[in-house]
Amino acid sequence: MEKEIINTKNAPAAIGPYSQAIKFQNLLFTSGQIPINPKTGELVNTNIKEATHQALKNVENILKEAHTSFDNVIKTTVFISDMKNFADVNEVYGEYFVNNKPARSCVEVKLPKDALIEIEVVAIVE
Numbered sequence: 001m002e003k004e005i006i007n008t009k010n011a012p013a014a015i016g017p018y019s020q021a022i023k024f025q026n027l028l029f030t031s032g033q034i035p036i037n038p039k040t041g042e043l044v045n046t047n048i049k050e051a052t053h054q055a056l057k058n059v060e061n062i063l064k065e066a067h068t069s070f071d072n073v074i075k076t077t078v079f080i081s082d083m084k085n086f087a088d089v090n091e092v093y094g095e096y097f098v099n100n101k102p103a104r105s106c107v108e109v110k111l112p113k114d115a116l117i118e119i120e121v122v123a124i125v126e
Contacts (some may be wrong), residue, residue: 001024001025003022003023003024004022004023004024005019005021005022005023006019006020006021006022006023006028006062006065006066007019007020007021007065008020008061008062008064008065009038010038010058010061010064010065011033011038011058011059011061011062011065012033012034012036012038012041012058013038014031018031019031020062020065021062021065021066023066023125026124026125026126027122027123027124027125028062028063028066028068028121028122028123028124028125029120029122030059030062030063030120030121030122030123031120032077032079032118032119032120033055033056033058033059033062033118033119033120034055034058034111034112034113034115034117034118035050035051035052035053035054035055035058035115035116035117036054036058036113037054038058038061043113043115045113045114045115045116047116048080048085048088048089048116048117049088049091049092051115051116051117052088052089052092052093052116052117052119053092055117055118055119056092056093056096056119059119059120059121060096063121063123066123066125067125067126068123068124068125068126069123070096070097070100071099071100072100072123072124072125072126073097073100073102073121073122073123074102074103074122074123074124075102075103075104075121075122076102076103076104076105076119076120076121076122077104077105077106077107077119077120077121078093078104078105078106078107078117078118078119079106079107079108079109079111079117079118079119080106080107080108080109080116080117081108081109081110081111081114081115081116081117082108082116083108085116085117086106089106089117102121
């Protein structure tokens, strides 16, 4: 059984020895996506709602490249720099997970580039 590396120009390029995502059998595992605009390379970090949208758009573009969607996400991990932002993150997150409510963990951490948020997912690829 072989794994497949998933890569798209519509999400930030990996900046280290890792892949944007790996598909193994019918599962997709994404690397954490911070809110970098892939077109400009700039960090979207002015407020948590905009940052959350950008991180989720990056995840969405990786899902599309792997021929899946948010409807097939089964687990997410959300890393936030300040738990005080939890309600705002939840509000934006709910816009992307309308029909599907995957299992989720959310923790407060120090993030690369002092990003406000990082999101990774596991999804089924049909």
